[in-house]
Amino acid sequence: MAHATEKSFKVSVPDSELELLRKKLDLVRFPDELDGSGWNYGAPLADVRRLVARWKDGYDWRTAEAKINELPQFTRDVDVDEFGTLNIHYVHVKSDAKDAIPLLFIHGWPGHFMEVSKMLPLLTSSSGDHPSFHVVACSLPNFGFSDAAKQTGFKIEKYAETLHKVMLALGYNEYAVQGGDWGYCVARSMAYAYGPKHVKAWHTNSPVSGPPTLYDSPLLYLKFMTTPFTAAETESFKRHQAKSYNTGGYMEIHRTKPQTIGYSLADSPVGLLAWIYEKLVAWTDKYPWDDDEVLTWVSIYWFSRAGPTASGRIYYEFLSRMAESTPPWSPVPLGLSYFPEEVAPYAPKLWMRTVGDVVFEAEHNAGGHFAAYEQPEALADDLRAMFSKPALAKLFK
Numbered sequence: 090m091a092h093a094t095e096k097s098f099k100v101s102v103p104d105s106e107l108e109l110l111r112k113k114l115d116l117v118r119f120p121d122e123l124d125g126s127g128w129n130y131g132a133p134l135a136d137v138r139r140l141v142a143r144w145k146d147g148y149d150w151r152t153a154e155a156k157i158n159e160l161p162q163f164t165r166d167v168d169v170d171e172f173g174t175l176n177i178h179y180v181h182v183k184s185d186a187k188d189a190i191p192l193l194f195i196h197g198w199p200g201h202f203m204e205v206s207k208m209l210p211l212l213t214s215s216s217g218d219h220p221s222f223h224v225v226a227c228s229l230p231n232f233g234f235s236d237a238a239k240q241t242g243f244k245i246e247k248y249a250e251t252l253h254k255v256m257l258a259l260g261y262n263e264y265a266v267q268g269g270d271w272g273y274c275v276a277r278s279m280a281y282a283y284g285p286k287h288v289k290a291w292h293t294n295s296p297v298s299g300p301p302t303l304y305d306s307p308l309l310y311l312k313f314m315t316t317p318f319t320a321a322e323t324e325s326f327k328r329h330q331a332k333s334y335n336t337g338g339y340m341e342i343h344r345t346k347p348q349t350i351g352y353s354l355a356d357s358p359v360g361l362l363a364w365i366y367e368k369l370v371a372w373t374d375k376y377p378w379d380d381d382e383v384l385t386w387v388s389i390y391w392f393s394r395a396g397p398t399a400s401g402r403i404y405y406e407f408l409s410r411m412a413e414s415t416p417p418w419s420p421v422p423l424g425l426s427y428f429p430e431e432v433a434p435y436a437p438k439l440w441m442r443t444v445g446d447v448v449f450e451a452e453h454n455a456g457g458h459f460a461a462y463e464q465p466e467a468l469a470d471d472l473r474a475m476f477s478k479p480a481l482a483k484l485f486k
Contacts, residue, residue, distance in 0.1 A: 197270020
C-alpha cells in the first residue's frame with residue numbers, strides 16, 4: 090500500500106538546468122530541408138527555428154513554472170509490487186460540493202498532468218445543476234515529476250496499480266476514472282482489476298477496440314457479421330487509416346527501440362522539441378498553438394524527473410505483450426466521447442461493447458487527441474452528462 094508520505098510539491102528547476110538548456114540551444118545544428126516539403130517530411134525547419142530562437146532568448150520558464158505552481162501539487166510514496174517504492178507526483182483539487190465524485194484523470198504520451206488544467210474549474214465547480222468532482226491528475230510513473238521504474242517489465246497493470254494506490258491513500262475508496270491515449274489503457278486496466286468495488290465508472294475520449302470474436306463475444310460477433318458499417322464509420326476508418334500511415338512511425342520506434350531514440354531526446358532539446366511539436370500539430374484539430382504553449386509543454390518533458398526517455402518505454406512494455414495486457418470485458422459502466430481528429434483509429438460503437446458496459450456516448454464536431462486541452466468545455470460537459478444519469482449518481486451516494 091501507499092505510505093502516508095504526502096508532501097506539498099512545487100516545480101522548481103535549478104538555475105544550473107536552465108543554463109545547461111541555454112548552452113545546448115546555443116550549439117544547435119539544424120538539418121537541411123527540401124524545398125516545398127511543408128509538413129510532409131515532418132516538422133518544418135522554419136517552425137523549429139522560430140521555436141528554438143524563442144526558447145533561447147524570449148521564453149521565460151520561470152513564468153511558466155509559476156503558472157504551473159498555482160495548482161495544488163503533491164508527491165507521495167507508493168509501494169508497487171515487484172518494483173519497490175515510487176514517488177508519485179499529482180495535482181489534487183477538491184470541490185466544495187458535499188456530494189462531489191472523486192475523479193482520476195490519466196494522461197498519455199506526449200501528454201502530461203497539465204492537460205487537465207483547463208477542465209479543473211469546470212469539473213470542480215459546485216454551482217449549477219450538474220455533478221461536481223474532486224479531481225486527481227497524476228504524472229504517470231516514468232513521466233513528468235514522478236519517479237521512473239528502474240527495471241524492465243513495468244506493464245500497464247503496474248501503472249494501474251500505482252494510481253489505484255494513490256486514490257486509496259487519498260481516502261477515495263470509490264472513484265471514477267477518465268483517460269485518453271495511454272490513459273485509456275490504464276483506465277481500462279483499472280476498471281477490470283479494481284471495479285466495480287473501487288472503480289465505479291470510467292470514461293475515455295480514445296475509444297479503441299478490435300472487432301468482437303466468436304469465442305469472446307458470440308452474440309456481438311453475429312451482430313457484427315450481419316451489420317454493415319455506417320457511412321460515418323467507414324469515413325472514420327479511412328481518415329484514421331490515412332492519419333496513422335502518415336504519423337505512426339514514432340510508435341514503431343518507441344515500440345521496438347525506445348532506448349535508441351532516447352539518446353537524442355535526452356541530449357538534444359531541439360530533437361525533443363521537433364519530436365513532440367510534430368505530434369501537437371498533427372494530432373490536434375487545428376488548435377491554435379501559441380509558441381510559449383508549445384515550449385512549456387516540451388519543457389515539462391525536458392525537465393521531467395526521469396528525463397524524456399523514460400516516457401517512451403510504455404510503448405515497448407505494452408505493445409510487446411499487448412494480448413496479455415488487454416483485459417477482457419468489464420461490467421463497470423463506461424462512457425465514450427468521440428472527437429473527429431482523434432489520432433487513434435477509434436472503434437465503431439458496436440466494437441466498444443466488447444470493452445465494457447457502455448452507458449454514455451457523445452459525438453463532437455471538433456477536437457482531436459488532446460481533448461481535455463483542446464475542447465475542455467465539451468469533455469467536461471460529457472462527464473457531467475454521464476454522471477448525471479440516475480444509475481451512476483446512485484453509485485456515489
